[in-house]
Amino acid sequence: MIYADYNATTPLGEGARTWIAQAFELWGNPSSSHRQGRKAMELLNKSREAIAELVGVTPTDIVFTSGGSEANHLALMGKALEVGKGFRILTSQVEHSSVKDLLPLIQKLGGEVDYISVNGQGQLSLSELEAKLKLFNPHLVSLMTANNETGVVFPIPDIAELCQKNSALFHTDAVQGLGKLDSAFYRSAHLVSISAHKIYGPKGVGALIIKKGTSLVATHYGGAQEIKRRGGTENILGIAGFAGAAQELMTSDSQTISPFIRDYFESTLQKNLEGIWVQGLKEPRIPNTSNIRFQGIPSEVLLGALDLEGIAISAGSACSSGSISPSHVLLNMGLNENEAKECVRFSWGKTSTLQAVEEVAQKVIAHVSRIRARNSTKVISN
């Protein structure tokens, strides 16, 4: 069994397991003033500190959510509800579905949406951003740190600077950046979304980092939790697991991943196969992700063949796996529907030894060659 779908989710690590098991005994409601409540509140505070330390922010900046999707929702909807009618948001065409699919609702509520385009490499242009900042004058700019499907990284520090200069609030979905890029890269944004289950923590917990001085309308009600920014009894087990994962990451040799594995994998395929293209190859990418088009091979055929061999990869975002439509990310990078449906994503992580990566590469080469031979696909030399 080889798992190469770490962008979809990661296994629960030792750090998370240990903290969750400890939290089993601290079951009080952190809002209660009695002993059981105070003990749970201590754990909540300790967890908040661990995550704040990992990202390099102040503990009170952290608002725990039910995941990256809710964090994105709180950032966008929280600002849209605060501004009300005439709210203007500038974003890209390649954001995660938690941003993309929320935009029609924002429009329904009287908001306006404008987009920055991406080029064939999945990259945006800072001069287009600057022009739109001046022309559209958005209240909020939401641009992701690293694309979940291609791994392409947007120039967050430059974007943050431009937003600052043009008095626009800047939100970045850093879910795929956390643990893969130095946090200094994305923490200059006013609002930063992160998630536990991409760094070997549990699913169903994340956070929105809200920098001091940034106001939002709460989108969850149910008490004064999270300094009135997110109501509802706190997910103590999940939050403790998130903190355990954060602490494990901080005490590990490196908080980021070396691109060596990915590069070795890509070059092995390039050497042995024609008619393949790595998306965003020429752009900065997170070090663990390869999105590759295999000409003539529908992604589900390759996925199915590899799944039978015990190799887990995906056709892109897990969140859209149920959908048969081609990836909006790839379409917006200029691929046509058929081309987009020939792309698969390999994303590496802790268990990805060189040996495992070599095995995946060889299996991919064998299957692609076999399927092409069967279909006698004409392959364009690249």
Place this chain on the structure above:
Amino acid sequence: MIYADYNATTPLGEGARTWIAQAFELWGNPSSSHRQGRKAMELLNKSREAIAELVGVTPTDIVFTSGGSEANHLALMGKALEVGKGFRILTSQVEHSSVKDLLPLIQKLGGEVDYISVNGQGQLSLSELEAKLKLFNPHLVSLMTANNETGVVFPIPDIAELCQKNSALFHTDAVQGLGKLDSAFYRSAHLVSISAHKIYGPKGVGALIIKKGTSLVATHYGGAQEIKRRGGTENILGIAGFAGAAQELMTSDSQTISPFIRDYFESTLQKNLEGIWVQGLKEPRIPNTSNIRFQGIPSEVLLGALDLEGIAISAGSACSSGSISPSHVLLNMGLNENEAKECVRFSWGKTSTLQAVEEVAQKVIAHVSRIRARNSTKVISN
């Protein structure tokens, strides 16, 4: 240590612990199509079935949320967003803060809110409801099953019938009903909110039961999860824990609690103290809750004294513990601010043996007598 604050939260039970520990190994993303994803989806389905069985609904009616508060939010906001401007909601003045505090936002979005009053016993009048249904013609009626502070139970089957007759959608927050009342009592509503951490499951997970044919706008985006009714990667550990708690409840001797403990406690206090009143005494109540006013004793004084003795109770909703304002529930029952601040809540559960309850009663009697003697409070005989 005696815990008598089960309405705030419950300890994590054996059923939940076992299922969570099993879920540690099923860490795939349920949206992924490969083996790891499918295994996680199997666990998700199994969990959904267990909870559906407990409540007596169809598994596809269940939409998992981050808790009771989000379930309430999805019901109210989901309908408000679907109807748009002119949305009318009828509710009570004693709902949980996750409902109450959301109403201003609904009004800001162009919705209208009307209220059913409650009497001095915390009970509503069905004839007032019927009149308001005709006069106000609400799209949605939201009335809780059992009040979290007083335990007073609204006549849900009658309300459901009236709503049905007047073509209004009916939502009930059954968070304090689950595990304390037969589910048949509240499952006739179109929308039912439940939460895991009130039935010995983990915090941070709950569900909205959405009966077939009831449409809502999703309030969380991030993929096609929960049949597009709630986006975001599923909280697998939490959901499994919820299911483990549900299964434990179903295999236990009784799915509801006997009122014996509560009644014994109340009568012991009544026999030994004057100037005390049990809120909602004459109304149907959930069997585990006593909200009692001790004349002349500020709740925080009694809470503090009992906390020092290792007895955990609360002044009402844990979610409002941070607040110094008196309970909106008690004020709306006609108590004045001072009277409301003299009320404390005892809520019993699994560990509440007769011996423990007797000890709490004796400690309460001793402290109330001592504090009153010190303050020479004049006590009204009741």
